[in-house]
Amino acid sequence: MSSPATPRKTKLPFGSFLERILSKLGLRGRTLVIAIPTLWLFVFFLVPFLVVAKISLSEAMIARPPYSSIWNWDDGVLNLTLNFGNYLFLLEDTLYFAAYMESVKIAFVSTVFALLIGFPMAYTIARSPDSRRNILLMLVILPFWTSFLLRVYAWIGFLKTNGLINAFLLATGIIDEPLIMLQTDFAVYVGIVYTYLPFMILPLYANLVKLDDALLEAASDLGAKPAMTFLTVTLPLAVPGIIAGSMLVFIPAIGEFVIPALLGGPDTLMIGSVLWNEFFSNRDWPVASAVALVMLAVLVVPIMILRKAQAASEGASQ
Amino acid sequence: MSETQTNIAARPWADKDATPFIRIKNVTKKFGEFVAVENVSLDIYRGELFCLLGGSGSGKSTLLRMMSGFETLTSGSIEIDGQDMAGVAPYDRQTNMMFQSYALFPHMSVEKNIAYGLKRERIAKAEIKQRVEEIISMVQLDQFATRMPHQLSGGQRQRVALARALVKKPKLLLLDEPMGALDKKLREETQFELINIQESLGVTFVVVTHDQEEAMTLSTRIGVMTDGEIVQVGEPREIYEYPRSRFVADFIGSVNMFEGQVKEDADDHVIISSPDAGADIYVAHGVSCTLGQKIAVAVRPEKIQLSKARPNNARNILKGKVDEIAYLGNLSVYQLLLETGKRVRVTQSNLSRVGDDAITYEDEVFMSWSGGAGVVLQS
Numbered sequence: 071m072s073s074p075a076t077p078r079k080t081k082l083p084f085g086s087f088l089e090r091i092l093s094k095l096g097l098r099g100r101t102l103v104i105a106i107p108t109l110w111l112f113v114f115f116l117v118p119f120l121v122v123a124k125i126s127l128s129e130a131m132i133a134r135p136p137y138s139s140i141w142n143w144d145d146g147v148l149n150l151t152l153n154f155g156n157y158l159f160l161l162e163d164t165l166y167f168a169a170y171m172e173s174v175k176i177a178f179v180s181t182v183f184a185l186l187i188g189f190p191m192a193y194t195i196a197r198s199p200d201s202r203r204n205i206l207l208m209l210v211i212l213p214f215w216t217s218f219l220l221r222v223y224a225w226i227g228f229l230k231t232n233g234l235i236n237a238f239l240l241a242t243g244i245i246d247e248p249l250i251m252l253q254t255d256f257a258v259y260v261g262i263v264y265t266y267l268p269f270m271i272l273p274l275y276a277n278l279v280k281l282d283d284a285l286l287e288a289a290s291d292l293g294a295k296p297a298m299t300f301l302t303v304t305l306p307l308a309v310p311g312i313i314a315g316s317m318l319v320f321i322p323a324i325g326e327f328v329i330p331a332l333l334g335g336p337d338t339l340m341i342g343s344v345l346w347n348e349f350f351s352n353r354d355w356p357v358a359s360a361v362a363l364v365m366l367a368v369l370v371v372p373i374m375i376l377r378k379a380q381a382a383s384e385g386a387s388q
Numbered sequence: 389m390s391e392t393q394t395n396i397a398a399r400p401w402a403d404k405d406a407t408p409f410i411r412i413k414n415v416t417k418k419f420g421e422f423v424a425v426e427n428v429s430l431d432i433y434r435g436e437l438f439c440l441l442g443g444s445g446s447g448k449s450t451l452l453r454m455m456s457g458f459e460t461l462t463s464g465s466i467e468i469d470g471q472d473m474a475g476v477a478p479y480d481r482q483t484n485m486m487f488q489s490y491a492l493f494p495h496m497s498v499e500k501n502i503a504y505g506l507k508r509e510r511i512a513k514a515e516i517k518q519r520v521e522e523i524i525s526m527v528q529l530d531q532f533a534t535r536m537p538h539q540l541s542g543g544q545r546q547r548v549a550l551a552r553a554l555v556k557k558p559k560l561l562l563l564d565e566p567m568g569a570l571d572k573k574l575r576e577e578t579q580f581e582l583i584n585i586q587e588s589l590g591v592t593f594v595v596v597t598h599d600q601e602e603a604m605t606l607s608t609r610i611g612v613m614t615d616g617e618i619v620q621v622g623e624p625r626e627i628y629e630y631p632r633s634r635f636v637a638d639f640i641g642s643v644n645m646f647e648g649q650v651k652e653d654a655d656d657h658v659i660i661s662s663p664d665a666g667a668d669i670y671v672a673h674g675v676s677c678t679l680g681q682k683i684a685v686a687v688r689p690e691k692i693q694l695s696k697a698r699p700n701n702a703r704n705i706l707k708g709k710v711d712e713i714a715y716l717g718n719l720s721v722y723q724l725l726l727e728t729g730k731r732v733r734v735t736q737s738n739l740s741r742v743g744d745d746a747i748t749y750e751d752e753v754f755m756s757w758s759g760g761a762g763v764v765l766q767s
């Protein structure tokens with residue numbers, strides 16, 4: 071493991087020149103490979119994060135940009151003003167707590183449904199013959215080729231009072247009056263489950279496709295009926311895939327705002343919409359930033375779970 | 389055959405009235421148009437250690453998988469212990485299988501793997517625990533009971549797989565290439581262990597293998613398979629000494645094959661004139677054949693004697709030149725070149741250290757064998 075880390079001698083003069091400079095800076099092959107994504111994360115994640123954190127500690131003003139500066143330089147004195155008022159405000163106004171809870175609930179229920187729908191699909195794809203498998207996987211990914219917004223709008227066409235679903239149910243006589251589906255929580259669930267289903271299916275598929283047929287046969291041979299085989303062999307071995315898929319649905323679903331905005335009703339209260347409103351309607355950037363940071367804190371737990379699951383599945387496949 | 393029939397109880401297949409434990413009747417298995425097993429009929433008796441021996445793709449595993457219920461029969465029937473197995477699901481069969489890949493559950497410890505099958509039956513916890521412990525000590529895995537499969541060596545995994553199948557006390561244990569993943573030395577040790585376990589438990593074993601030495605070591609009887617068919621069934625000795633076809637003679641051990649025509653056909657012997665050997669070959673047993681029929685004589689390398697001087701009382705004598713010698717320690721293998729251009733393989737055991745008259749390269753030597761050494765093969 072130690073030899074690949076030492077840089078190889080390159081014949082190119084420029085290469086060796088670059089190498090010498092980099093190694094002066096303490097950067098060698100291995101470090102360099104890690105350095106690039108680290109730099110990427112620094113520029114596109116950590117810096118914006120710090121900016122948002124800074125704004126969340128400032129005060130809203132009618133200005134450009136619409137918030138106060140947290141420090142000023144006055145006659146050789148640096149004044150640092152940290153305003154925690156925005157965070158306290160989030161605690162005072164029950165709207166925010168309610169919105170967080172509602173988001174977690176909607177994300178959780180959507181994740182459960184995505185799992186219930188996605189698991190059989192992933193299982194079927196993983197168990198189909200090679201030739202058909204790629205086509206089925208293509209079908210799962212295909213919706214990504216059209217705009218996400220367009221697909222959500224399409225659901226409006228399905229769900230609205232004089233939409234396709236009601237038309238079908240009325241025509242077949244199953245119902246007498248059209249169902250109110252659009253602008254309800256139900257429509258939000260449909261939208262979120264539909265949108266994030268591929269994120270559930272793909273990691274589950276990647277996990278289930280590795281499942282060795284011989285294990286299922288062995289269970290059957292030892293006296294387990296199919297349902298028992300599923301519970302004692304298939305399911306436990308799919309746990310890393312289930313966790314990964316669930317987190318990939320749960321995490322973005324919490325912050326979702328387009329779907330509740332388009333499909334949800336006035337009662338649908340999700341933290342993403344609240345954030346959007348604070349930012350664009352109220353132009354209260356500091357409160358919006360505080361909302362965003364608290365949301366990030368809420369997401370830390372599921373992100374940790376996801377990381378553990380990924381580490382576990384990598385460990386197991388070795 | 390010519391062996392004296394000593395112990396009928398230990399050799400139920402020699403008894404015409406014995407009831408077979410497994411009755412495979414005219415079984416055919418097709419995958420689409422491809423015929424993997426073709427019209428196989430076979431009886432296996434209780435307590436046997438029966439080997440299905442054949443090259444890769446000869447249909448051994450498919451036949452085994454039909455006994456365990458993983459493949460359905462295209463036609464024919466399989467009866468185990470008097471019960472027709474058609475439509476009986478694998479989980480309802482009192483057979484257990486040891487998989488070629490072992491198929492240990494990766495998320496369960498050794499103990500849990502072994503207990504898995506017992507938990508599927510309605511057995512009290514205490515009894516499960518006791519039976520698992522017993523079998524674990526039988527396969528000498530006591531220190532490894534709580535390990536996970538990936539923490540075990542190949543040989544240890546193999547024993548877990550064996551224990552997991554045996555703990556259910558099956559009527560029939562099916563083993564698909566049980567030694568396939570072990571190195572040679574471990575394989576030889578394990579073979580004897582397997583025989584001991586089989587004898588002490590009295591369970592009927594059907595073992596699939598492509599290794600003819602393994603089949604010879606393990607089995608009470610061998611069924612030789614090729615292209616989905618069973619071409620010969622018999623005790624190891626019988627298969628080795630009396631192969632019924634060129635394929636079997638060639639597949640089991642090495643053999644010298646002399647092609648020729650029947651020249652003299654008597655009750656107690658035949659003489660074959662063989663252009664291959666450049667001489668007539670005398671075989672001291674009657675053969676139902678016609679004069680002039682094309683036929684082959686198979687002679688095992690260890691049944692041929694070598695000498696520098698012409699032996700004076702041998703039935704068959706050929707002259708040739710030493711082309712190659714391979715010294716293997718306990719024996720030496722000679723490649724001899726006949727005047728006809730045919731190569732003959734002879735093995736001689738090295739009884740003494742190198743003598744003065746040791747046979748060496750380019751020597752002109754005589755090969756001789758008795759009338760009983762050769763076997764006539766018609767197909």
Ligand SMILES: Nc1ncnc2c1ncn2[C@@H]1O[C@H](COP(=O)(O)OP(=O)(O)O)[C@@H](O)[C@H]1O
Nearest residue numbers: 419422424442443444445446447448449450451
């Ligand atoms: N499920 C299957 N589908 C199609 N062909 C198969 C299947 N299983 C086995 N075969 C074919 O049947 C033949 C015999 O296979 P197998 O019984 O596994 O041979 P062996 O165990 O003697 O090596 C092989 O040619 C194999 O390709």
Ligand SMILES: [Mg+2]
Nearest residue numbers: 448449450564
């Ligand atoms: Mg096989």
